[in-house]
Amino acid sequence: MSEDKSWQTYVDNNLVGSTYISEAAIYGIKGGLWAKSEHYDHEDDLFEAIKKGFSDSEFILATGLRVRGEKYMTLNADDQEMKFKCGGKGIICAKTVQAIIITFHTDEVQPGNANNALGVIADYLRSVGF
Numbered sequence: 001m002s003e004d005k006s007w008q009t010y011v012d013n014n015l016v017g018s019t020y021i022s023e024a025a026i027y028g029i030k031g032g033l034w035a036k037s038e039h040y041d042h043e044d045d046l047f048e049a050i051k052k053g054f055s056d057s058e059f060i061l062a063t064g065l066r067v068r069g070e071k072y073m074t075l076n077a078d079d080q081e082m083k084f085k086c087g088g089k090g091i092i093c094a095k096t097v098q099a100i101i102i103t104f105h106t107d108e109v110q111p112g113n114a115n116n117a118l119g120v121i122a123d124y125l126r127s128v129g130f
Contacts, residue, residue, distance in 0.1 A: 007035035010121055015103055018117035023104040027051075034099065042067065042102075050102060053082055054095045065091065081122075083115070090114065094122035098130050 007026050015024040016037045025036040027047050046067060053060030057077040065072040065084050072084035072091055084091040088107025092115050093100065101122060105114035 011035045011037050014121050015101075015117060018113075020105060020109050020113040020117045021103045022106050022109075025102050027100045027102070029095070029098055029100060040104075047100065047102065050082065050093050051100060053077055054079055054093075054100070057082075067091065083111070085111075092118050094118055096122055096125040096130055099125060 011024045011026060015021045021037075023037050023040045025040045025042070025047075026034045028034055029051070031044075031047075033047075046065070049060070049063075049065060053074075054077075057079070060077045060082060061074050064074045067086075070086050072086040072089075075083040075085055077083075080095050082091075082093045090105050090111050091102065092105070092111070093102050095101075101118060103114065103118050105111065
């Protein structure tokens with residue numbers, strides 16, 4: 001499944017449309033980009049690092065992430081959610097039954113607001129087995 005219109009609606013309306021998320025993408029757990037925001041231009045290695053972090057939180061806690069030449073420190077990592085920070089900017093990721101959602105927020109946004117915007121979608125997808 002690639003860039004399906006229904007998945008794009010989640011990204012455009014619920015994530016980026018919340019105004020708390022600046023960039024977002026939804027990937028299948030097994031790989032494959034399902035939908036992304038207009039300015040999301042990250043390589044698959046970001047997805048692979050995040051996917052590995054969900055199964056090996058010690059790895060991601062120790063290494064953090066390097067995105068666009070910047071080091072993001074890991075704030076939290078477990079089997080359903082990960083949070084990273086670089087200055088005031090952040091990355092918040094969620095794993096559902098079949099998807100991994102990656103979101104970015106700017107330093108103008110309160111991280112809790114970005115986390116809530118992602119949490120609503122992730123909780124809904126988990127509740128319907130997705």
